[in-house]
Amino acid sequence: MNELSPRALRELTGVHPALVAVVTLAWTYLNSDYEVIDGIRTHAEQRNYVRRGVSRTMNSYHLPWKGNGLGHATDIVPMVNGVPKWPNAYAAWKDIEQAMKRAARELGVPITWGGDWKNRWDKPHWQIPRGFVWKGQGGKAPPVKQPSNTNNSDAFKVSLKYVLNHEGGYVNDPHDPGGATNRGITIHTLKRWRKRDVTPADVKALSLRETAQIYEAHYWDTLRLDDVPNGVDYPLFSCGVLAGIGTAAKIMQRIVGTEADGRIGKNTMAAFNAYLGRVGRAAFIKQFCADWLAYLEGRKGWARYGRGWRRRVRGVRDVALVMAKADKKPDINRRLIKEPKAPKTSLWGALKSFWRNW
Secondary structure, eight states, X not given: OXXXXXXXXXXXXXXXXXXHHHHHHHHTTOOSOEXXXXXXXXXXXXXXXXXXXXXXXXXXXXXXXXXXXXXXXXXXXXXETTEEOOSSOHHHHHHHHHHHHHHHHHHTOOOEEGGGOSSSOOTTEEEOOTTOOOOOXXXXXXXXXXXXXXXXXXXXXXXXXXXXXXXXXXXXXXXXXXXXXXXXXXHHHHHHXXXXXXXXHHHHTOOHHHHXXXXXXXXXXXXXGGGSOTTTHHHHHHHHHHHOHHHHHHHHHHHHTSOOSSOOOHHHHHHXXXXXXXXXXXXXXXXXXXXXXXXXXXSTTHHHHHHXXXXXXXXXXXXXXXXXXXXXXXXXXXXOOOOOOOOOOOHHHHHHHHHHTO
């Protein structure tokens, strides 16, 4: 039986309970990976979607309706290797269409699919009528699981502060295959996020708010970091940003002894929890960072970027060990834990060391 991910639960918060129940039941019928990528929106977010051409109206069903304050729409997409996939996924869209319509029919909820629209189809989109009053199907509606731990949101914010501290601002290094990059978000990532072509100027103008949204949706949620304990989440997140979410997942999977396919699913999480139970967080953090560094040492860019990469991995390890040892709700307002700096060596000291080892 498939379960909604932590991200799906967050996105569905504030959405009409009838639609949430349909999604929850539909998830039990699905055979592939799907994700809820949008639920209720603020008016500011909707204006941004309209400005970017993602939406065409300020009368969206994603907005809280004045009659009950609830959203009446959600967006669901198929996932391939942890990444949303829109084109060339006919079978996946058919699967979610059948599951959602079956669940809505069984629960007595009138539902509209954007894939059935004639003028402009929107396959991820599902909505129910505003003002719909639903009492369940004979009181047998499936229980809707609610987001469990507000600590997870704070954990993301704390880890994001550290990642942004490493990533810095806008760069366009010709030696970096990622191209124009701002706060660690490459031009290719921003293009996938906005679903249209972007320019280096767009990357340079990237806001901190949108940066956080990308990091949470594409990295944190894909790696299921709401499901891992304090301290362990940060190195997985930082590795995913620097080396790719598939690489971070495979390193984790090799350590815990499960199939290294780059996808974090139920089997991986079960093996991960069992491994942590045997060796503890600190041992996992040290092993993960050692394997991450070994991976980076084999990359083509090691000669140019290796010194900075090594410093980053060691810093992440040391901070993660402090987080794991504290084992308490992170304080998003506290100053960053200072990471160890490489010792400064004067020119004269370097010469003396050279002659001493000659």
